[in-house]
Amino acid sequence: MALLSRYGDKAKLIAGGTDLLVDMKNEKINPQYLISLMKITGLSYIAEEGDVLRIGATTTLRELEESQIIEKRYGLISKAVKCLGTVQIRNMATIGGNICNAVPSADLPPALVALNATLKIVGPNGERTMPLEDFFAGVKKTKLSVGELLKEIIVERPPARSGTAFIKLSRTAEDLAIVNVAVRITLNEDDTCREARIVIGGGVGPTLIRSREAEKLLLGKKMEEELVKRAAEVACTGFSCRPTSIRASPEYKAEVGRVLVKRALLEALKKAGGVVEDDERN
Amino acid sequence: MREFKIVGKSVKKVDAALLARGKPLFTDDVTFEDMLHARILWSPHAHARIRDIDTSEAEALPGVHAVLCYKNVPRVPHTSAGQGWPEPSPYDMFMFDNKVRYVGDRVAAVAAESEEIAEKALRLIKVDYEVLPAVFDPEKAMEEGAPVIHDEPDCRQVLPLFYDPKHNHCAHIEVKTGDPDRGLNEADIVIEHTIKNHYAQHCALEPHSCISYLDPMGRIVVRCSTQVPYYARRIIAQCLQLPERMVRVIKPRIGGGFGSKQEIVVEDVCAMFTLRTRRPVRLVFTRPEVFVSSRTRHPMIMRVKTGVKRDGTVSAIKMRVISNTGAYGPHCMTVLGSTCAKTLPLYRCPNIEFIGDTVYTNLLNAGAYRGYGVLQGTFAMGIMMDEMAHAIGMDPVDFWKKNTIRVGETSPIFSALSEIGKGAEQKVDSCALPECIDQGAAAFGWKEKRERYRNQPDGPIRRGVGMVCTVHGGTVALLDASSVTAKMNEDGSFNLLISASDVGGGCDTVLSQIFAEALDIPLEDVIVYPTDTDVTPYDKGAYASGTTYLSGLAVIKTAEEIKKQILKVAAEMLNEPPENLRLEKKGVVSTKSGKRLEFGQIAKRAMYSKNQFQIAATASEYSHLHPQTFTAQFAEVEVDTETGQVKVLYYVTAVDCGTAINPTLAEGQVEGSIINGISYALTEEFIFDENGRVLNPSFRDYKIFSAPDIPKLKTILVPSYDPTGPFGAKPIGEPAMDGVLPTISNAIYNAIGVRLTESPFTPERVLKAIREKRGR
Numbered sequence A: 001m002a003l004l005s006r007y008g009d010k011a012k013l014i015a016g017g018t019d020l021l022v023d024m025k026n027e028k029i030n031p032q033y034l035i036s037l038m039k040i041t042g043l044s045y046i047a048e049e050g051d052v053l054r055i056g057a058t059t060t061l062r063e064l065e066e067s068q069i070i071e072k073r074y075g076l077i078s079k080a081v082k083c084l085g086t087v088q089i090r091n092m093a094t095i096g097g098n099i100c101n102a103v104p105s106a107d108l109p110p111a112l113v114a115l116n117a118t119l120k121i122v123g124p125n126g127e128r129t130m131p132l133e134d135f136f137a138g139v140k141k142t143k144l145s146v147g148e149l150l151k152e153i154i155v156e157r158p159p160a161r162s163g164t165a166f167i168k169l170s171r172t173a174e175d176l177a178i179v180n181v182a183v184r185i186t187l188n189e190d191d192t193c194r195e196a197r198i199v200i201g202g203g204v205g206p207t208l209i210r211s212r213e214a215e216k217l218l219l220g221k222k223m224e225e226e227l228v229k230r231a232a233e234v235a236c237t238g239f240s241c242r243p244t245s246i247r248a249s250p251e252y253k254a255e256v257g258r259v260l261v262k263r264a265l266l267e268a269l270k271k272a273g274g275v276v277e278d279d280e281r282n
Numbered sequence B: 001m002r003e004f005k006i007v008g009k010s011v012k013k014v015d016a017a018l019l020a021r022g023k024p025l026f027t028d029d030v031t032f033e034d035m036l037h038a039r040i041l042w043s044p045h046a047h048a049r050i051r052d053i054d055t056s057e058a059e060a061l062p063g064v065h066a067v068l069c070y071k072n073v074p075r076v077p078h079t080s081a082g083q084g085w086p087e088p089s090p091y092d093m094f095m096f097d098n099k100v101r102y103v104g105d106r107v108a109a110v111a112a113e114s115e116e117i118a119e120k121a122l123r124l125i126k127v128d129y130e131v132l133p134a135v136f137d138p139e140k141a142m143e144e145g146a147p148v149i150h151d152e153p154d155c156r157q158v159l160p161l162f163y164d165p166k167h168n169h170c171a172h173i174e175v176k177t178g179d180p181d182r183g184l185n186e187a188d189i190v191i192e193h194t195i196k197n198h199y200a201q202h203c204a205l206e207p208h209s210c211i212s213y214l215d216p217m218g219r220i221v222v223r224c225s226t227q228v229p230y231y232a233r234r235i236i237a238q239c240l241q242l243p244e245r246m247v248r249v250i251k252p253r254i255g256g257g258f259g260s261k262q263e264i265v266v267e268d269v270c271a272m273f274t275l276r277t278r279r280p281v282r283l284v285f286t287r288p289e290v291f292v293s294s295r296t297r298h299p300m301i302m303r304v305k306t307g308v309k310r311d312g313t314v315s316a317i318k319m320r321v322i323s324n325t326g327a328y329g330p331h332c333m334t335v336l337g338s339t340c341a342k343t344l345p346l347y348r349c350p351n352i353e354f355i356g357d358t359v360y361t362n363l364l365n366a367g368a369y370r371g372y373g374v375l376q377g378t379f380a381m382g383i384m385m386d387e388m389a390h391a392i393g394m395d396p397v398d399f400w401k402k403n404t405i406r407v408g409e410t411s412p413i414f415s416a417l418s419e420i421g422k423g424a425e426q427k428v429d430s431c432a433l434p435e436c437i438d439q440g441a442a443a444f445g446w447k448e449k450r451e452r453y454r455n456q457p458d459g460p461i462r463r464g465v466g467m468v469c470t471v472h473g474g475t476v477a478l479l480d481a482s483s484v485t486a487k488m489n490e491d492g493s494f495n496l497l498i499s500a501s502d503v504g505g506g507c508d509t510v511l512s513q514i515f516a517e518a519l520d521i522p523l524e525d526v527i528v529y530p531t532d533t534d535v536t537p538y539d540k541g542a543y544a545s546g547t548t549y550l551s552g553l554a555v556i557k558t559a560e561e562i563k564k565q566i567l568k569v570a571a572e573m574l575n576e577p578p579e580n581l582r583l584e585k586k587g588v589v590s591t592k593s594g595k596r597l598e599f600g601q602i603a604k605r606a607m608y609s610k611n612q613f614q615i616a617a618t619a620s621e622y623s624h625l626h627p628q629t630f631t632a633q634f635a636e637v638e639v640d641t642e643t644g645q646v647k648v649l650y651y652v653t654a655v656d657c658g659t660a661i662n663p664t665l666a667e668g669q670v671e672g673s674i675i676n677g678i679s680y681a682l683t684e685e686f687i688f689d690e691n692g693r694v695l696n697p698s699f700r701d702y703k704i705f706s707a708p709d710i711p712k713l714k715t716i717l718v719p720s721y722d723p724t725g726p727f728g729a730k731p732i733g734e735p736a737m738d739g740v741l742p743t744i745s746n747a748i749y750n751a752i753g754v755r756l757t758e759s760p761f762t763p764e765r766v767l768k769a770i771r772e773k774r775g776r
């Protein structure tokens, strides 16, 4: 912390370096000092306490991938992590870096927002918490102030009768997403929708998108395929993709966004124990 | 077929352990104390004249030793294409010119104490550009009034070949056999398609690299990542206006070429700096430079019209091709020529018309790339064959079998055209294509899968299967040549001096195997020394899939010469006529007396005892014809009709490459080709902005397949023996890649009934095609 306040914006924090070093090599940024987080003890952990999971910011993606707790009870994280990069990348990359790098194509943030994650941030004036959903301010921009760093990610365990799904569409296995979608739904006793969280990433806007309007559509209703389709439509109306994206055109992103949201919702519904009528394959 | 001792065995690559241990084998693995670093300034404009260039500030920067631009280098029209001499490519390049013709063209270069200083100096160069209108569409480039990309008076074709730069038109080929119009009239069904392939880069992991320095005698030594060391020497000498004796080219290990290093892309500038500064100079491309400023694949627009009769006979093939060579024309004519000459002999159709044009545009410079026009031609014909089979309701397997050339047959195309002009009479000396089709189809489960997927349940995810056959003629007949030198050592081992250029494919190993087989010695007794133009004799280098075949023939000839000398010495020693003697297990045995001499005894006697001489020989061979390699390829795909995503689930390739000298290495070539091909078919793509700038010159944005993307592959090496090849071998470097685009297109068609005629088959393009088909 002292180093951070001493060097201010001349310094950059480095965790796994899999984003930072690429940016430095491409001369997008040129920090004078790098402050490594990896030697700080007590920043790397996966701890389950009752219905919450605490993940230290420098926990590597490989550690998340191999965690039994996450695999069993936070399958959404597990699924998102497995889609991210290659084993070599996951060995180095950290969860904190994936969040703080703040690119809209990152894979973990949609999954974490779907699980209602909050962040614990430390800085010169002590600690504060913030929902992950509010953390992003734009492409490569977060709401961290100078001198602050991300310490911990806290995730809620999905309640009973919940289902989750994560789908990523990309050009190759190690590419960033064209579109990625994370959803979590929870059903009432009567199979109506009690809660839905629909989060879309993959450069469909300067930050990921959570579609409250689409979620609202589902609330209290039986999730029939027609309704799910409509929710997917709504969820994908507000995209504001860069027109020059290398990976796909804005029109394509919107079109497959609808498909992926629909599929994710149906998959989550199935996992939550709801009946999917008129089920399609996959 | 013959029994072999070392040939046909998958021995380990002779350099495998060294590579695995990270020994300093590559161009950029050495360094010199006083070495300078060169960097190049690239054009930001697609088309512009340089009114003036001011390098004074760059020159004044401390640490800068030289700046090169059009003002201070000789203006030597040449081609960067590493081809025989005189080259069939136009002389339309200059080390530096006062005109730039694509975004990424050379403007100037700096050599400095460090790369950082060189980079800094580049930013100090002031260029005054007169921006000219640019043309990116090859069809528009041919129109009257289009911007003329090569308006310089000194560009020319050295050979008497078509060349009309005033209309951006740099090659034209017309071939006609039989009566194509009558063939079309006689057809029951005529099918027409326009098929387009796209730009792509080779993505060799080692970038284009060069380190040059002066030897004590003042000659320039160039250590470079080249596929064509002798051509490199010739072209460097040409550009520097030196006699060849002043240039020595050393080819160390190469980290992949695939055609991109069959061009002189960095060597001329690097060597020029050494000449100017008298210092060692290093010039190594960055990855973006490899993408933009080395070479790429020719995109072609192919309009094809074919006729088919109800009985399954193809009655006519008409092909009209426009090939985009980009800003310069290395290989522009020969790639186009191969689209006809090396592709169409596959088809047993007497009535063929081929009209091809290659055109300059202000886009990336195309050149040699694995497949070399045959890939493009096969893309078009592979689709047409599938469409014809479909139209008459015949299983593609039967349709291909019926319409492809067989052993002993000839094609009118052979004599009508070779890569560079009139062709050579030849017939097909060996052809196991029918076996390839049968074995491939069986291993793949063709019949069952076709049946199963015909009846698959509705749903957004569809599966399908497709197949294609390919032929690829290796070498450039009558022009390509190879020489090999071997000498015997006291212990009975041999130095094998070759200029065949192992670029990773393994010819050092394969040629050692051939030599060892020919003299019946163990592999470890062959010390192979690849390419140093001061030491190893002339060879064409690594291209046209020709090394195993042609250099292999030269190795056998050399071994025969050596054998004669060994038997002569042995005859003297044993006092028996040479006819009684034969080679056996690194020795000579008399069939009469049963006496045996070891190679070591014979070598020592020749060197030290009597009638002393060095047992050594150099022999050469040139290519008499194009050996024909065949493949049959089968793909199973899954198409997501809602996202357009295509996944290849299984890919089977059955290959007739004659004797596989080293089966593992041959399989490696096949699997490498298939992965190369699938990656090209599904994801690899250059994205340009409206000014012709590449937007994705990095592995981050230009995606190629990596390990997790690779589907299940199966390679079948079908036994066969080519009487013209070394121990029956035929080429294998390129042929398998030719078939991937159409095989996948055919499988997609089988899965969803939508025909993809434009590559790559990205999710977005597939989805668009589905939508167009549904008429939305």
Ligand SMILES: Cc1cc2nc3c(=O)[nH]c(=O)nc-3n(C[C@H](O)[C@H](O)[C@H](O)COP(=O)(O)OP(=O)(O)OC[C@H]3O[C@@H](n4cnc5c(N)ncnc54)[C@H](O)[C@@H]3O)c2cc1C
Pocket: A012, A013, A014, A015, A016, A017, A018, A019, A020, A021, A022, A037, A057, A058, A083, A084, A085, A086, A089, A092, A093, A094, A095, A096, A097, A098, A099, A100, A101, A105, A106, A107, A108, A144, A148, A149, A150, A151, A174, A175, A176, A177
């Ligand atoms: C080949 C390749 C493939 C990739 N594929 C994917 C993919 O499929 N999906 C995907 O989402 N990402 C992918 N990435 C991106 C990258 O690996 C991830 O974003 C990774 O999680 C970043 O973590 P890191 O520890 O390496 O971050 P770093 O590079 O160390 O840091 C990234 C940024 O976050 C800041 N930072 C890091 N930790 C903290 C902290 N605790 N507090 C405050 N700021 C912090 C750094 O200052 C820096 O600005 C890929 C990268 C590569 C090179």
